[in-house]
Amino acid sequence: MREYFTYxxxxxxxxxxxxxxxxxxxxxxxxxxxxxxxEAINSLPNDAVTxxxxxxxxxxxxxxIFIEKNNLVLEGEDKDQTTLSxxxxxxxxxxxxxxxxxxxxxxxxxxxxxxxxxxxxNSYGFDNTPQQTVIDCxxxxxxxxKTIARQGHQMALRxxxxxxxxxxxxxxxxxxxxxxxxxxxxxGLFYFKDCIMEGGVDFYCPRGWAYAEHCTFIADDGPACIxxxxxxxxxxxxxxxxxxxxxxxxxxxxxxxxxxxxxLIKCRxxxxxxxxDIYLVPTTNVIRWGRRVYYYDCxxxxxxxxxxxxxxxxxxGAPDAAGINPHWVFRDKWDPEKESQx
Numbered sequence: 001m002r003e004y005f006t007y008x009x010x011x012x013x014x015x016x017x018x019x020x021x022x023x024x025x026x027x028x029x030x031x032x033x034x035x036x037x038x039e040a041i042n043s044l045p046n047d048a049v050t051x052x053x054x055x056x057x058x059x060x061x062x063x064x065i066f067i068e069k070n071n072l073v074l075e076g077e078d079k080d081q082t083t084l085s086x087x088x089x090x091x092x093x094x095x096x097x098x099x100x101x102x103x104x105x106x107x108x109x110x111x112x113x114x115x116x117x118x119x120x121x122n123s124y125g126f127d128n129t130p131q132q133t134v135i136d137c138x139x140x141x142x143x144x145x146k147t148i149a150r151q152g153h154q155m156a157l158r159x160x161x162x163x164x165x166x167x168x169x170x171x172x173x174x175x176x177x178x179x180x181x182x183x184x185x186x187x188g189l190f191y192f193k194d195c196i197m198e199g200g201v202d203f204y205c206p207r208g209w210a211y212a213e214h215c216t217f218i219a220d221d222g223p224a225c226i227x228x229x230x231x232x233x234x235x236x237x238x239x240x241x242x243x244x245x246x247x248x249x250x251x252x253x254x255x256x257x258x259x260x261x262x263x264l265i266k267c268r269x270x271x272x273x274x275x276x277d278i279y280l281v282p283t284t285n286v287i288r289w290g291r292r293v294y295y296y297d298c299x300x301x302x303x304x305x306x307x308x309x310x311x312x313x314x315x316x317g318a319p320d321a322a323g324i325n326p327h328w329v330f331r332d333k334w335d336p337e338k339e340s341q342x
Contacts, residue, residue, distance in 0.1 A: 023053035023075075028061060037063055037074070037084065044069055051114065058082050064102065068109040076117035079169050083119040087127050090153035090178070095137035095146055104158035104181070108165065115157075116168040122154040125175020125200075125220075151200045151221040153178045163187045163208075166336050169194045175220050177201035184208050185232040191326060191336040202227035202255070210238040211329045211336075219247025226253065226278075228260035234289050237261040239329050246270035254278040258285050261292040263315070264308070265324050271301035277308070296321040 024040045025032030032055075034040040040054045046069045053073040058081040065074075065084060076082030086105040093103045101107060105122050106115070128150055137146035154176035159165060163184055172180050172195060179199030182190040188208025195215045197204050201222030204212070207229040219225050225245060230236035238261065245253060249272045254262065262278055278293045294315045295308040312321055319328065326337050 023055045025055050025057065026061075027057040028059040029057075032057060037061055037065055041065070041067060041069065041072070044072070046110075047071065051112070056082050056118070060085060062086065064088070064104075065106045066102070066109075067107070067113060070110045071112045072110060073114040073116070074118065075114075076119075079117045079119060079171060082117065083121060085119075085121040085123050087124040088122060088154065089124045089148045089176070090155060091146060091148050092135055092137075095135065095139045100155075100158055101160065104155035106157045108157070108159035108162040111162050112164045113162060114166040114168070115170060116166070117170070119171040119173075120156045121172075122156045122174040122176075122179070124154045125150045125152075149176075151176050154199070155179060155181050156199075157181065159183055159188070159190075161187075163189050164334050164336070165189070166191045166193075167195055168192075171196045171198075173198035173218075174203070175200060177203060177222055178205055179203040180205070182206045182208075182210065183229075185229050185236070189330055189334045189336075205229075206238050208232070209236050209329055209333070211241075211326050212239070212243060213241045215240070215243045217243065217245045217247075219245075219251035221248065224252050224255040224278075226262070228254075228256055228262060229258045230261045231259040231285075231288075234259075234261075235331075237263060237329060239263040239265065239324060240267055241265040241324065242267070244268045244270075245273060247272075250274045252276045252279075255281050257281040257283040259287055259289050259292075261289075263294045263296075263312075263324060264298050265296045265312075265321055267295075267298045269298070269300040269308075273300060275305050275307075292316075296324075 026034050026037050026040050044052050048071045051071050051073050055075050057077045060083045062085050064086045090103050131150050133148045154174035156172045156174050156179050158181045177200040180197050185207040190206050190210040192212040198218040205227040217225050228238040252274045294312050296310050296312040298308045
């Protein structure tokens with residue numbers, strides 16, 4: 001019996017100590033607890049009852065980050081001066097690896113993750129000015145060679161089983177496609193606020209439930225900025241509210257090739273955006289729930305196009321634009337704004 005009570009006291013003290021542990025400091029110059037972000041992550045247990053904060057001081061950290069732990073905050077000292085940077089083309093990675101785990105600058109499998117006040121870059125396309133590079137490729141069974149395009153897929157953030165991910169006041173950029181890839185079509189809950197996202201084709205491409213507010217999207221290349229996969233649940237959706245889109249002359253807003261559901265609320269578009277609605281890519285996929293693309297109070301610099309005229313009344317349930325917020329998107333699954341206030 002004494003051993004049992006000793007064990008209980010040990011557990012309670014451990015939980016109390018864990019709750020009191022508020023943050024670990026990362027400083028590349030050696031003035032913190034760790035010099036690298038990955039070392040700080042590795043130092044923590046997989047789970048915790050309260051968020052663990054890894055505070056990252058100003059500097060450039062040329063690391064590829066893996067997060068398989070839960071309840072974790074990565075917080076930069078200054079968004080513009082705290083940079084995580086790694087250069088990798090997805091096509092090159094897949095020559096030697098069976099899946100995407102490790103393809104991005106930040107790779108996520110854990111849940112209840114917050115990333116804020118950081119610049120996160122996959123610099124492959126910025127670093128490699130030739131349009132194409134040919135490399136050895138074990139996965140190619142015919143030529144054993146692969147042509148890597150400068151504008152090919154380059155992920156700054158890629159998630160797998162992750163749910164309840166918040167990205168706040170961050171810059172996420174790559175020259176190629178799929179820059180921001182929060183992927184968990186069945187259970188993914190993703191919240192973005194006050195972010196800048198830059199890249200090529202489908203450079204913001206959530207699967208599942210996603211909400212982005214006060215974000216800026218910059219297209220460097222490619223036939224679409226945004227994409228969505230909501231094929232696992234007819235309720236899943238991607239909402240973009242009070243966001244701004246700009247890019248190269250003739251950049252296109254978005255596309256999909258699986259069941260998707262888009263809501264653009266009070267968004268603004270640069271004058272040089274193409275006269276092209278969010279479109280269905282030719283596909284063999286069966287689109288079970290039809291076209292679901294909804295706009296409210298969206299405008300372009302110069303003359304507006306007719307295709308983003310208000311049609312919110314035709315959306316399921318005819319929602320009121322004023323009520324489209326994170327609670328409306330995530331329902332009773334999650335309240336990211338309430339968590340931010342605690």
